[in-house]
Amino acid sequence: MKERKQKIAKATCQRTDRAEPEGYVGGQTFMWITENNVTNVDRPQHGLLEEILSPDNLNKAYRRVKGNKGAGGVDKMETDDLLSYLSSHKEALLESILSGKYRPNPVRRVEIPKDNGKKRLLGIPTVVDRVIQQAITQVLSPIYERQFSETSYGFRPRRSAHQALRKCQEFIDEGYIYAIDMDLEKFFDTVNQSKLVEILSRTIKDGRVISLIHKYLRAGAVVRNRFEETELGVPQGGPLSPLLSNIMLNELDKELERRGHRFVRYADDCVIFCKSKRAAERTLVNIVPFIEGKLFLKVNREKTTVAHIRNIKFLGYTFYVYGGKGRLRVHPNSLAKLKDSLRSLTARSNGWGYEKRKERLKQFITGWVNYFRLADMKRYLEDLDRWLRRRIRMVIWKQWKRIRTRFRNLIKLGIPEHKAYQFANTRKGYWRTAKSPILQRSISSDTLNRAGYIFLSNCYQSCQ
Numbered sequence: 001m002k003e004r005k006q007k008i009a010k011a012t013c014q015r016t017d018r019a020e021p022e023g024y025v026g027g028q029t030f031m032w033i034t035e036n037n038v039t040n041v042d043r044p045q046h047g048l049l050e051e052i053l054s055p056d057n058l059n060k061a062y063r064r065v066k067g068n069k070g071a072g073g074v075d076k077m078e079t080d081d082l083l084s085y086l087s088s089h090k091e092a093l094l095e096s097i098l099s100g101k102y103r104p105n106p107v108r109r110v111e112i113p114k115d116n117g118k119k120r121l122l123g124i125p126t127v128v129d130r131v132i133q134q135a136i137t138q139v140l141s142p143i144y145e146r147q148f149s150e151t152s153y154g155f156r157p158r159r160s161a162h163q164a165l166r167k168c169q170e171f172i173d174e175g176y177i178y179a180i181d182m183d184l185e186k187f188f189d190t191v192n193q194s195k196l197v198e199i200l201s202r203t204i205k206d207g208r209v210i211s212l213i214h215k216y217l218r219a220g221a222v223v224r225n226r227f228e229e230t231e232l233g234v235p236q237g238g239p240l241s242p243l244l245s246n247i248m249l250n251e252l253d254k255e256l257e258r259r260g261h262r263f264v265r266y267a268d269d270c271v272i273f274c275k276s277k278r279a280a281e282r283t284l285v286n287i288v289p290f291i292e293g294k295l296f297l298k299v300n301r302e303k304t305t306v307a308h309i310r311n312i313k314f315l316g317y318t319f320y321v322y323g324g325k326g327r328l329r330v331h332p333n334s335l336a337k338l339k340d341s342l343r344s345l346t347a348r349s350n351g352w353g354y355e356k357r358k359e360r361l362k363q364f365i366t367g368w369v370n371y372f373r374l375a376d377m378k379r380y381l382e383d384l385d386r387w388l389r390r391r392i393r394m395v396i397w398k399q400w401k402r403i404r405t406r407f408r409n410l411i412k413l414g415i416p417e418h419k420a421y422q423f424a425n426t427r428k429g430y431w432r433t434a435k436s437p438i439l440q441r442s443i444s445s446d447t448l449n450r451a452g453y454i455f456l457s458n459c460y461q462s463c464q
Contacts, residue, residue, distance in 0.1 A: 048206035052139045053094055061134035062086065065127060065239070073126030074108045074222045082127045097132070100208060104129050106220035106227060107235050115337070121189060123221055123235030133216065133240035136209070141243055143203060148246060149253035154267035155242035161315045164266045165328060165374055168273070171262045172309055172319060172326025176273035178280045179312045183303035184291070187268040188245065189233040192296035193217045196234070196248050216240060242267070248295070255290055264314075271314050280306045317375060330375045338368060339384070346391040348398045348430065357395070358452050365459055373463040381456040388455060393443045394434035413442035 051057065065079065072078045077085065086093070096102040107123030114120055125133065141157070148156065153164035197214055204210055221228050221235065234244045245267065252270070256263050261283065262273040272287070274280040284306055291297050305312075309319040309326070316334040320327050330338075344350075345360055352360070400406045403424045410420035415438060423438050433439060449455075 047208070048139065048204065049098065049208045049212070052135050052209065053097060057135050057138055058131070061131050061138060064134050065130045070127075070130075071108075071124055073124050073129065074105055075126050075128075077127050079127050082131070085128065086131070093128070097212065098208075100211060102212070102215070104132075104216050104219040106222050107237065109221045109223040109228075110237070115333075120236070122237040125216075125219075125235075125238045129216070129219075130239060132212075133238050136213065137239050137243050140204070144243065144247055144250075147203070148250055149257060149265070151263055152246065152250070152253055152265045154265065154269070155246055161266060161371070162374060164264050165315060165317055167264050168271065168314065168319065169326035169328070171264070171273040172321065173324070174262075175275050176262050177309050177321060178274045178277050179307065179309050180272040180274070180280050180284050180287075181303075181305045181307070181312050181314070182270040182272065183300040184268050184270075185298040185300035185303075187297065188236045188241065190298055191232065191234045191245070191248055193232065193234075195296050196244060199247060199251060213240070213244075251295055252291060255294075256287070259287075266315060269314060271312060273309075277306060277308075316372065328375045330372050330377055330380075334372070335380070339387075341368075342384075342388055342391070346388070346395055348395055354396075354399075354451070357392075362452075362454050365454055365456055369456060369459040369463060373460065378457065378460065381460050385455040385457050389445060389448060390431075390434045392448060392453065393439050394430045396443060397433055397439065398430050410438070410442055413447070415442050 062082065066082060069079050093102070105126045105128075107125050110122040110124055111119040112122055145156070151167055153159045153161065153167075193214070196217070197210060200213065201210055216238070217234065218230060219235075220230050234241050234248075249265065249268065249270075253263075253265060256272065264271050264273075272280070272283060274283055284304070288299050291299055309321075312318060313331045313333065316331055317328050318331045320329060341364060342361075345357070345364060397406070400409055406424035407420050410423060411417060415423070419438060423436070426433060426436075428436070
């Protein structure tokens, strides 16, 4: 196998030495992080950069990247090739970083479709760059964890979406029943890099680390074999991006805390709680100038709403008040997505066999219920299960295909021979047939359970 290499830059400012994918025409950029893009190394023998590049930290970063797997970047190197490359080029790589001469490769741009028809832009770094980014994250995260707000939950260790939702319930219990559902327009793509570097510099005093992070921000992207500069934004897809986004939005958190607001933030999703609609509207008017004028972010005014908590969507959930306490429901949009996913998994035309369908359904249902288990949805799931069982019966009936097969299987399932013969010859459509008494009797709920199918209501009850 031909060895793939992540090229290490020589002492030059031009990006002419990148490992390039086939067809990449090598667009050159001039990046002036410092005057000559080579960081001053006249520093103490052991600083923050040395801690990042320590053997223990790098080994931990390697194991993390290796375990996460993921697609390769523009140099086409995969995680399986990573160990052999690092074994051969470790010393040169470390020297390049320490001397300030290292040049990250551009990210590989990937477009992910969103529900609204738009696309989310991901940037996939090379596996070598992922290791370095992971090493940076491991050292900086404990430093910034001490600064982060208690009501920020996204991309943080030992914090989860469920904790964020429970915090929302606490505020609702205190009477904060109106909320601002804040939407930052294309947050990751519009982060002002200069502002981010300025914020980083308040805490990180090792200029070499700041310079290295800045280089990753300005590394550019390869889109359809063409190089594009990245003067704005934090590319989604790398290990460093979540931490940088939290560092940026921590400025918003601190400002909200300074003003005495109740809020919960998960990544770039932020909900500010107020006791009245008027107070919420006033808060929105007052906080927008800070977001846009101080942080240089863009508030999406069409999607940012002020409403009662029952009309707010946060992390796929919505809220309501019962007995003076905040309660959780699954948002209607999340329920619609659930049904669409189940419809796709039980499609008659996907060509799956029984075992594959059962496994796919089990994985999906288990994951969905585990995430939405905080919601009150017992009755809805029972209704949905009836629909799902009908879908499964429809697929099974279709897969039997021949009259002879249907006849034999119905007899095996306990249907009298004359009834089985009549029903096997039915000319009704699949969906109508799936609701028939004979098919509900032969392929009953107990039959499906014994066959290994799991259903939403049963899974939900086991989580309570």
